[in-house]
């Protein structure tokens with residue numbers, strides 16, 4: 001299978017001389033959810049900004065669809081790769097939600113009918129019917145984030161990048177992000193998450209790329225990555241709390257990784273039925 005995004009031996013050195021990513025190879029395939037994980041300054045954002053042409057490699061090349069990002073206009077690339085910024089205020093600027101939702105399609109010179117149809121679908125998916133006339137800046141931060149995501153969804157890019165989607169969200173907001181990631185995937189999109197949120201990655205148990213000091217040091221399913229103590233320590237990462245808790249239970253096999261509260265509760269129930277008492281590892 002051909003990858004949709006192919007990052008080939010890419011490095012990026014900023015004009016001030018900082019090497020933000022180094023010799024990265026990465027293939028991302030249709031319909032994947034991929035988390036890009038790593039501590040502050042490890043190169044996550046720099047890497048992902050290469051997918052929609054916001055940055056160009058200083059070495060190597062990035063292919064999106066069958067387009068080399070060096071040779072494409074940014075408008076074309078942003079119709080393929082939609083970027084939802086961490087702070088929705090950075091991508092929201094029109095006085096009405098309805099205008100905001102239509103902006104991307106209009107900017108890509110879609111016809112009025114097509115824009116209307118796409119916006120209608122986005123309104124339906126995100127249940128925004130009641131706030132169409134509101135000013136996005138009068139909405140709360142969760143609603144503003146929904147509007148930002150819906151505006152990207154209206155463009156319907158093949159790839160949706162969510163930059164720290166759970167930052168600043170309460171518990172309900174975080175559950176909503178999880179639902180949206182799954183919804184984007186059901187609708188056939190590739191979802192790329194730039195995140196520090198181990199709980200979110202654990203719940204998704206998605207492919208996880210770990211960046212550390214500008215290099216890719218791991219690329220595997222989240223449970224495999226989280227079980228690799230060497231990688232976790234090198235990258236300065238802690239697994240989700242529930243994984244640490246499960247690791248402390250006496251009856252959890254050393255090589256098993258539990259990522260969600262549901263999986264730990266299921267294990268406890270099974271052990272309880274077998275008459276095995278909960279104990280902690282000595």
Ligand SMILES: Nc1ncnc2c1ncn2[C@@H]1O[C@H](COP(=O)(O)OP(=O)(O)OP(=O)(O)O)[C@@H](O)[C@H]1O
Nearest residue numbers: 014016018020038039040041042043044045046047
């Ligand atoms: N515009 C820029 N000019 C110069 N250096 C930059 C620029 N943007 C990022 N850097 C540097 O590049 C390195 C990687 O930064 P990047 O933002 O890609 O990391 P990150 O993993 O996304 O970090 P964070 O989690 O803090 O957002 C860091 O050393 C950072 O200071």
